[in-house]
Amino acid sequence: xxxxxxxxxxxxxxxxxxxxxxxxxxxxxxxxxxxxxxxxxxxxxxxxxxxxxxxxxxxxxxxxxxxxxxxxxxxxxxxxxxxxxxxxxxxxxxxxxxxxxxxxxxxxxxxxxxxxxxxxxxxxxxxxxxxxxxxxxxxxxxxxxxxxxxxxxxxxxxxxxxxxxxxxxxxxxxxxxxxxxxxxxxxx
Amino acid sequence: xxxxxxxxxxxxxxxxxxxxxxxxxxxxxxxxxxxxxxxxxxxxxxxxxxxxxxxxxxxxxxxx
Numbered sequence: 001x002x003x004x005x006x007x008x009x010x011x012x013x014x015x016x017x018x019x020x021x022x023x024x025x026x027x028x029x030x031x032x033x034x035x036x037x038x039x040x041x042x043x044x045x046x047x048x049x050x051x052x053x054x055x056x057x058x059x060x061x062x063x064x065x066x067x068x069x070x071x072x073x074x075x076x077x078x079x080x081x082x083x084x085x086x087x088x089x090x091x092x093x094x095x096x097x098x099x100x101x102x103x104x105x106x107x108x109x110x111x112x113x114x115x116x117x118x119x120x121x122x123x124x125x126x127x128x129x130x131x132x133x134x135x136x137x138x139x140x141x142x143x144x145x146x147x148x149x150x151x152x153x154x155x156x157x158x159x160x161x162x163x164x165x166x167x168x169x170x171x172x173x174x175x176x177x178x179x180x181x182x183x184x185x186x187x188x
Numbered sequence: 189x190x191x192x193x194x195x196x197x198x199x200x201x202x203x204x205x206x207x208x209x210x211x212x213x214x215x216x217x218x219x220x221x222x223x224x225x226x227x228x229x230x231x232x233x234x235x236x237x238x239x240x241x242x243x244x245x246x247x248x249x250x251x252x
Contacts, residue, residue, distance in 0.1 A: 013236055013239075020232060024224070042232070045232065125216065130220035165208070
């Protein structure tokens with residue numbers, strides 16, 4: 001009995017480790033600041049560990065952790081008010097401490113545009129467009145209907161287009177360097 | 189399932205077309221990957237080790 005439990009546990013830990021890079025990326029996309037994102041990831045790890053009996057091995061660990069992280073974030077935000085989110089800090093922090101991270105100015109502009117989205121639209125487009133979840137999984141993580149997620153993703157796309165077009169007129173013509181990169185980004 | 193295919197198809201269509209969505213999708217992905225590809229900070233590895241160690245110590249009592 002205890003042998004089997006030990007085996008399950010290390011499986012649990014292993015799966016959790018495997019999901020951590022993506023979980024951090026999700027936290028960063030939602031909060032923006034490395035220190036706060038990592039605090040949130042740490043809280044999520046503790047919560048998930050305490051709840052591991054509720055997790056069914058073989059089901060989607062990543063979606064499970066994302067759900068916990070998201071719930072944790074919103075419950076902290078409710079407790080502390082909007083102080084948790086700090087879009088300006090996001091930008092400043094990443095420029096100051098991670099100058100190499102968002103290498104091109106282009107990406108920094110994009111990050112700023114992403115920060116301007118309402119939180120529900122931002123998380124929807126991140127889950128579907130970057131974390132690799134299906135619309136259905138994203139709906140489950142956010143605790144809302146499939147149609148709601150789809151419409152949030154669409155509105156997020158539209159809004160980002162609007163923001164970025166205002167920021168740089170004519171930047172979106174077909175362009176030799178970004179077109180091949182675009183196709184590659186979705187193959188890997 | 190169908191939705192996963194749907195999402196994949198959207199992505200495929202977006203990346204083929206010369207449309208702003210393709211650019212947005214690529215940038216979003218690039219931004220996300222820039223964090224995802226960072227090494228996991230040691231403090232998380234240490235935390236998991238500690239949690240695991242505590243759990244293992246507890247186990248015999250729980251199992252009996």
